[in-house]
Each structure stands twice: as structure tokens, then as C-alpha cells.
Amino acid sequence: MFTINPFSVLAETVPSILIQGFVVLMVLLIITGTLLDIIHKKNVKYFFENAKKAKKNATKELSTGERIAVVSKTIAYDIGTTSELGAGKRRVAHVLGMYGTILFWVGSVVMIFGYSSANAETPTIWPMIWHIGALMTILGGSWFWFFLRVDVYSEAQPWYRIIKADLFVLALIATSLTGFIWSYLQSLNLEGRWDANLFLVLFIVSNLVLFGGVYWSKFAHMFYKPGAAIQKNLAEADGSRDNLPPPADAPEQFGLGIKREKPKHY
């Protein structure tokens, strides 16, 4: 199963152009959802106005080399390891889900556009990347959703309480889980048995929910967060500090209260 390209098996019954058309539709849904979100929240407009205002407070003009160094460090460390989430389970779960999703999506695109015709020979590395990516996303996403999400972890809500904010993480887990089960059932050569078809339908529906729900879900944070991290680090390097005052020149004394409990209230 881990070495079989599920899309080339599918292409024996469904024209590969249709499968490829579905991926193109998903990309169009991401673009439309994100643009609508940007228009509705006006967050990008605020972001650029704030950056322009902050530039006036810069104490240092950064050279191109310095800017490249700041951006590269931000990509490799802040974005690549989700440093914003600090040390601990939250960050490990996120990194697992994030890289799992990237592997799953890259594997999907390569196998669908490169090797989905019925007689194509898929190098085994691609189905392996796809299946491992699915497992990592299921693991990271479920760990986050069952144990770490704020309303369960900090607000003592029961794990089965579902709200609109869960749309993204649940749809993400659903795409990987239904895709993985569909691939498994298909690898058993069940001759189009109902359960293999059912999981194919569930895989399609969960993709439509994930990509069609961009406007309502947290999907677009994967574009906003990197932009904000780069801006924050550039603002630190050029001394503008996002229009914030400099740190106080005094020892950090918060009293003993702060040591009483680990911070977990957001």
C-alpha cells in the first residue's frame, strides 16, 4: 500500500484530466477564499500601513544583504519550526501536522500531474511521501484537537464540543484520514467494492470542505503567519520595533505569583 500511487489506480476508471481538474479547482478555491478573507478583514491593508508607519521610526537602514539574512533566518527558524509556539507539545504537534500536510500535498500534486495516467510508473518514493505525510497530519492534528486546543486545554470544555474554529483542523484531519483509508481499501483489490468507493467520496467531500471553507476557517494563517514573522524580525533589525516602546531598563520583577502556575490561559 505504501508504495502504490492511489491516483494511478483511480485513473484506470476515472480520466486523469478530471483528477487534475479537481486539483486546479482546489487551488482556485484557496485563492478565492483567501482574497475574500483579505477584503473582509482588511488585515493586509492594515499590515502594509503599519509597516509603512513603522519604517519612519527605523533607527538603521538595512542593506539588501542584511534583509536577506533576516528573511532567511525567519524562514528557517521562526516559520520552519513554528517558534511562535514556544517549547513543548503544542509546537511538536504543529510541526508534525504542518510538515505532514506539506508532504501530503506535494505528493498529491506530483502523483496526480506526473504519474496518474493508467500506464505510468510511479517512483516508490512519492506514494511513500504521500502516506507518511497523511499519517503525520492525522497524528499532529488529532493530538492538537483532542488534547491541546485552547478551549479543551485551558477552558475545561469537553473534547467533543465542536465550534466553527475547529473547521480547519477537523477538515485537515478528515482529508488525510479518508485519503489514507481509501488508499488502503483500494490496495486490497476489492474490485470497486462499496467501502472503497465510500472512502473515495468522503475524501472528495473533505477536500471540498477544507478548500471551500478557506473564507470561514483558519486556513489562511499559513500565509499570514509567515508574513507577520518576517515583518516582526525586520522591524526588530531596523530598530523600528513595530512602533512599540523600547524594553524597560529595569530588572524583570513580577513577584512570586507568576511562578504559582505554568502559563496556560490565553
Ligand code: HEM
Ligand atoms: C502547511 C502549513 C500549515 C498547516 C497545515 C498548519 C496547521 C495548523 C493547524 C491544524 C492549527 C490548529 C488550528 C486551530 O486552532 O484549530 C494551526 C494553528 C497554528 N498555526 Fe499553523 N499550520 C501551517 C502553517 C503555519 C505557519 C507557517 C505558522 C507560523 C509561522 C503557523 C502558526 C500557527 C499558530 C501560531 C497556531 C495557533 C496554535 C495554537 O492555538 O496553539 N502555522 N496550524
